[in-house]
Structures are given as structure tokens and as C-alpha cells.
Amino acid sequence: MGRGDLTNTEWGRLEPHLPAIGQRGGRWSDHRRVINGVLFRVRTGIPWRDLPERFGSWKTVYERHRRWSADGTWDRVLRAVQADADLAGRIDWSMVSVDSTSCRAHQHAAGARKGKPRIPGKRATPRHHRPDEALGRSRGGLTSKIHLAGEGGCHPMAFLLTPGEWGDAPQMIAVLERVRVPRPQGGRPRERPDHVSADKAYSSRRNRRYLRRRHIKHTIPEPKNQRASRKRRGSNGGRPTDFDKEVYKRRNEVERTINRLKNSRAVATRYDKRAYVFHGTVTTAAIRLWLRP
Template sequence: MDRGDLTNEEWRRLEPHLPVRGRRGGRWASHRRVINGILFRERTGIPWRDLPERFGRWKTVYERHRRWSADGTWDRILQAVQADADGRIDWSMVGIDSTSCRAHQHAAGARRKTPRIPKNRATPRQHRPDGGLGRSRGGLTSKIHLASEGGRRPLALLVTPGQWGDAPQMIAVLERIRVARKGEGRPRTRPGHLSADKAYSSRRNRHYLRRRHIKHTIPEPKDQRANRRRRGSRGGRPTGFDKGQYKRRNEVERTINRLKSFRAVATRYDKRAYVFHGTVALAAIRLWLQT
């Protein structure tokens, strides 16, 4: 076991959730070595072809990561390790935020239309016709929207082009929270309290949170406050804001810092959006395994 590889304890927790048989019915081989190779690439950001020989053929490592990103295996494993942590998840404060990731020049050039897929395969999950790439002042960028619990571990992820706003994605991110319980009962999808910055302040988002009975701490921007006051009684009641609760918003920011310690997350090298989503999902899985 070398630096950055899965420890014996992490492997013990991860192994039960890995698929046993491949698409053609044959048994997968060398799961641990291949996953260590994928993690090595995520941690260092090197090209797939430059993987050290101890991980086996680079093509095998890349293809397994691509396939598991396409069919949603990484997402299912993420939900499984979250379910294992049931009872140790801090639902008292769930934070939501986003971060921009600069796209490397190797991430550009993918076709904007649906890729050619053999008839015996389904469209990749998390596929985006826009490739999840957008242009901003920094050039080509992607944006990761995420919700994290109080223990600084991601609960839900969403990849969009870099110029997309935060507020319109809040509901989509919250709808992806689904943590199964160890015992009986429905999966948990509703946080006890939500914290977000003023970029998420909108009447649509606040109405959604009230409808789902989710307490929230979101500051109101000056322009929205002035518009509400100008409308008088038709503008509605002032929004509640607790400065003490808002101090915990740093937890989601620290979660983002932990995710972007993986260089393949901080800088996007993957051409396809669904492959980059799988890269981020695997980084989130590693965070859950480490705690």
C-alpha cells in the first residue's frame, strides 16, 4: 500500500458496494488495484497514459472509471457509503454552495451533441448536451454545486457550465439528497436546517423551502430588501436571519476545499460531463471513507 492508496479499513467499507459482474456477465478483476489507480490520477491530475505500471494497463483503469461514470455506479456507491454512515450524519445544518473549476485545454473539443452510443447501451447518466462547459472571465469553466452535512462530507452533487447561476440550481441539488436508513423507514431527503449565501436568495427558493418545512438561513440582498419595502404590505414579511446559524456556512466551504484537494477536481481534465461527474463523485466517496 503506497501513499494515497485505500487503507485496509477503507477497503473493508468499500468492497461490499462494488459490482461483482461486468456488463457481459464476467467477473470484474483487481478492483482494489484499479480504484487505487483512479484515485492516483485524481490526486495528481496526470494523464491516464502516464499511470504507473503498478496499477496495471492504463486503458483498463480509464475504461472502468468511464463505464462506472456512465452507468451511475459511482453515484450508487456514494449513496451506499452515505447509508452506512446513517446515525453519524449531522443533519442539524446542511450547507449549499458552488465552486468553479477551470477546464484544462484537454477538456475542450468534445462534441456538443449526444455521443454515438451502441444500440445495446443506454445514454450515459449525467450526460449533458452542453458538455458541462461554459465560458466566463477565466475561460472555459465548469461549476460544481453541492450540499454538505455538518461533518464536511458531500450529500449531493451537480455539475453545470461555469457561467450558470447558483440560485436556479438550489432545488435540483436538494432533490438529489437521498440517504437510505439502516433500519426501516424511507430514505432521508430533508435537512433539519439549510444555510446558503445571498446568491441563493429568491422568492422561488424560499417558497420551496417553506413548502417542504425546511428551516433556512439565507441573507437577503440589499436590492431584494429595498424592493420588498417599496411594495409595502404586498412585498411580504421580512425574511428571518440568524447570524449565529450563518456562522456555520464555513462548513460547506471547507467541504469544497477538501474536494478540490484532488487536482482532477480542482481542474477539469475530462472531456465528457458525465466522466467529470464521476470524478467528483469518487472524490466524495473517498471523503466519506476517511471519516
Template sequence: MGRGDLSDDEWARLEAHLPRNLGRGGRWQCHRRVINGILFRQRTGLPWRDPPPRFGKWKTVHDRHRRWSADGTWEGILRAVQADADAEGRIDWSMVSVDSTSCRAHQHAAGAHARSPRVAGKRGKPMHHRLDEALGRSRGGLTSKIHLVGEGGCRPLAFVITPGQWGDAPQLIPVLERIRVPRPEGGHPRTRPDHLGGDKAYSSRRNRSYLRRRQIKHTIPEPKDQRTNRRRRGSKGGRPVSFSFDKMIYRRRNEVERTINRLKTFRAIATRYDKRAYVFHGTVTVAAIRLSLRTG
């Protein structure tokens, strides 16, 4: 086992959720070696063609990651790992927080072919494919943005990837709708946390109405201009947010910031090198799986 590879305990947690065979009599190359190769690339950010020989052929490593990103295999594995963590009591539902982070895009991340990609051996487009490839221009150049919900144990629960110039408030509902942690004993997956924390960028009447409708308690400060507008509307402006705002609870919002810091220890996330949005989505998903496998 090399530095950064899956430990025996992590592999035991992950192995049960991996695909069994390739189909039509084919067999996968050793899952553990290939996934360690994918993790090596995630951690170092090196080109796909340059991994050490101990991970096998570079094309096998690249194709495995691209295929599993396209058909949703990585996403299914993440949910299965989250279900195990929830059954063991390692997910803190008492407080989740939402935040976003921008990722600079390398020059090699631009220039994807305009033609829509296809899933190998299947019809239709890849999951999470975007026509804009989740690339946007801002003062810093080409960027992508990860909108993330993290639980109290500093592990990602769900995320959405958008172009870098997109705002935070409109993405609150889409990212919360992505929370789906299956229950091993059966029944509907868990989709609702007990409490949500966020900074004032997520304060809007639409978001607060959505959270009240789903009966999710929330601690989100109200910007000064929204307070002024509410007072101007008088009784129609609604109840002041300050009555329900708890500064002690709001301090726990640093948990999602620490989650983002953990994600960005993977260099392939801190700087985006993937041309396709669905491949970059798979890259972030693999990092989320690795963080969810850790028990500490």
C-alpha cells in the same frame, strides 16, 4: 499500500458495495488495485495513460472509471457509503449548507465530439450526459461549476455540475432534489435536512417558497435590492427575513466551504481535464466517496 491508496479500513467499508462480476462469465480485474489507480489519477491530475505500472494497464483503469460514470455505478456506491455513514451517526443533518465553486477547464477538456456517447453494452445515453458538456465561457476562459450541498461533517451530500457562467440561485432546488440517503433498515430514503444555510446568492422568492413548502428551516441573508423591493410592496412583500436570520447559525456556512476545499485537494477536480460532462461527474463522485469513507 502506497501513499494515497485506500486504507484497509476504507477498503472494508467500500468492498461490500462494489459490483461482483462483469456479466456473461467475465470477471473484473482486482477492484482495489484499479480503484487505487483511479484515485491516484484524481489526486495528481496526470493523463490517463501515465499511471505507475503498479496499477495495471492504464486502459483498464480508464475504462472502469468511464463505464461506472456512465451507468451510475459510482453514484450508487456513493449512496450506499452515505447510508452506512448515516447509520453510524456520522452525518450531521442538523445543518447543511449550499455553495458553488468554479473549476478551470484545461484545454484538453474542450473539443468533445458532437455525437452523443453511448454506454458500453447498453442502449441509451450515459447518466448526467449534457449536450453543452457542462463547459461555459467566462472571463477566465472555459470553466465548469460545481453546485454542492455539504453536511456538518464536511462531506458532500449531493452536487450538480453546470457551465461556469450559470447562476447559483436557480440550482438550489435541483441540488437539494439530489439528496437521497437510503436507510439500511428500509423505508424511504432521507431527502430533507433539518436546516439549510446559504449566502445571499441563493436568496429568491422561489427558493424560499420551496424551502417553506418542504418545511426546511433556512438561514439565507437577503440582498439589499430585495429588501428595498419588499418594502416597496408593503404588506404584500411578506415578512422581513431579518426576523428569522441568525448570525450564529450563519457562521456554520463555512462547513460547505471547507468541504469544497477538501474536494479541490484532488487536482482532477480543481482543474477539469475530462472532455465529457458525465465523466467529470464521475470524477467528482469518486472524490465524494473517498471523503465519505473517512471517519475523521
């Protein structure tokens, strides 16, 4: 076992949720070696062609990662791993925090061909395909943004990719609606945390109405301009928003989650041209965080 490879304990948690080896006419080789190659590339950010020989053919590793990013296999594995963690009581539903982070795009991430990419052998468009490829220009150049919901134990619950210049507040509802943890023993998936925390960038009447409608307590500071506007409108401005400073201190949990996620260099810097492949890269990094004790 090399540095960064899956341990026997981690592999035992992951293996039951992977596609069967016998699928696709027996063309798939050992999953463990290939997945270790994917994890090595996600952790180091090296070009696919420079993968060490101990992982086998670089093209096999790359194609497995691309296919599983396109057809949603990585997403299903993440949900299954989260379900196992929830069954073991390892998810802290008392607080889910939302935040975003920008990822600088490498020059090789630009220049993807226009049009919808296709999955070889299939007619469907890859999942998470974006016509804009989740690339946008900001003061730092080409960037992508990851909007993340993290639980109290510093593990990612759900995320959304957008171009780097997109605002945070409009994406909050979309991120929270992606929080969906299945229950292996039966019943509807769990989707609602007890409390949601976010910084003032997510303060909007639309977001607060959404959280109240779902009966989710929330701690979101109100910016000065919104507070002044509410006071100018008098009784029509509504009631002041509740804010608990002690509860708000837990917002650092999502920041620590982002730091752990961006320890993977292929997440901190985007090298993938296609948005759905980069989505698979971030998902793979999230799966690794859930597999660790």
C-alpha cells in the same frame, strides 16, 4: 500499499458495495488495484496514460472509471457509503449548507464530439450526459461549476454540474432534491435536513417558498436590492426574512467541504471532455472523503 491508496479499513467499507468480480464474463480483474489507480489519477490529475505500472494497464483503469461513470455505478456506491455513515450516526442532519465553486477547464477538456455518447455494448445514453458538456465561458475562460450541498461534518451530500456562467439561485432546488440517503434497515430514504444555510446569492422568493413548503428552516441573507424592493412594495412586499447571524456562521462548513473536495487536482481543474466522466471524477473524490474516518 502506496501513498494515497485505500487502507484496509477503507477497503472494508467500500468492497461490499462494488459490482461482483464475476460479472461481464469474468473480464474484470481485481477491483482494489483498479480503484486505487482511479483514486491516484483523481488526486494527482495526471494523464491516464501516465499512470504508474503498479496499477496495471492504464486503459483498464480508465475504462472501468468511464463505464462506472456512464451507468451510475459510482453514484450507487456513494449512496451506499452515505447510508452506512448515516447508520453509524456520522451524518449531521442539523445543518446542510449549499454553495458553488468554479473549476477551470484544461484545454484538453474542450473539443468533445457533438452528439450523444454511447456506452460500449449498450444502447442507453450515459447518465448525467449534458449536450453542453457542462462547459461555459466566463471571465476566466472555459469553466464548469459544481453546485454542492454539504452536511455539518464537512462531507458532500449531493452536487450538480453546470456551465461556469450559470447562476447559483436557480440550481438550489435541484441540488437539494438530489440529497437522498437510503436506509438499509428499511423505510423511505432520508431527504430532508433540519436546517439549510446559503449565502445571499441563493436568496429568491422561489427558493424560500420551496423550503417553507418542505418545512425546512433556513438561514439565507437578503441582498440590499431585494430588501429595498420589498420595502417599496409596502404590505404587498411580504414580511422581512428571518436571519440568525450565529447560525449563519456555520456556512463555513460547506466552504471547507469544497476545499477538501478540490484537494483532488482532477476536481480543481477539469481534464475530462465529457460531463458524465467529470461527474464520475467528482463522485469518486466524494466517496473517498466519506471513506476516511
